[in-house]
Amino acid sequence: MKVYLLGALLGPLFITQVSLAQIKVDQATLDKGKRLYLSNCIQCHNKDPNLKGSLGPELVDAPLEIVYAKVMTGVYPAKLPAGFVPKRSSKVMRKIPKLEKDIPAIHAWIQSVKKKK
Numbered sequence: 314m315k316v317y318l319l320g321a322l323l324g325p326l327f328i329t330q331v332s333l334a335q336i337k338v339d340q341a342t343l344d345k346g347k348r349l350y351l352s353n354c355i356q357c358h359n360k361d362p363n364l365k366g367s368l369g370p371e372l373v374d375a376p377l378e379i380v381y382a383k384v385m386t387g388v389y390p391a392k393l394p395a396g397f398v399p400k401r402s403s404k405v406m407r408k409i410p411k412l413e414k415d416i417p418a419i420h421a422w423i424q425s426v427k428k429k430k
């Protein structure tokens with residue numbers, strides 16, 4: 314599977330000015346994303362990102378820039394991408410910036426297990 318995520322499309326209006334590199338989503342990337350998700354996110358989110366967790370919401374509807382903002386800052390960005398509605402108004406999540414370079418892999422794995430509605 315060759316899918317390229319174009320972080321550059323995030324646009325100049327995005328307040329934290331992220332410039333995510335293009336990543337090639339191969340099986341090794343998905344495996345890494347899954348491993349990092351299971352070790353960093355499931356204290357609060359569900360093991361299955363389609364479902365609500367103990368504290369955090371399901372994650373399959375969050376675009377890459379939202380995953381990036383939540384993991385890097387803990388909060389939603391001031392300017393939300395068109396069509397995205399935050400699942401919660403709480404401010405419980407804490408940032409985990411050490412994961413920065415692997416956020417595209419985590420997002421790619423979440424999308425790879427997304428159930429069609």
Ligand code: HEC
Pocket residue numbers: 349350353354355356357358368369370371372374375379380383384387388398399400401402403404405406407409412419
């Ligand atoms: C300490 C608990 C906790 C941990 C750990 C945590 N989160 Fe969260 N997350 C939350 C909560 C609670 C929310 C709801 C908004 C808020 O209160 O911050 C949330 C919201 C989100 C959202 C927004 C979802 C939406 O559609 O509105 C994303 C994306 C997200 N988390 C990704 C992650 C990822 C990826 C990890 C692991 C790298 C992670 N979170 C780790 C608690 C957590």
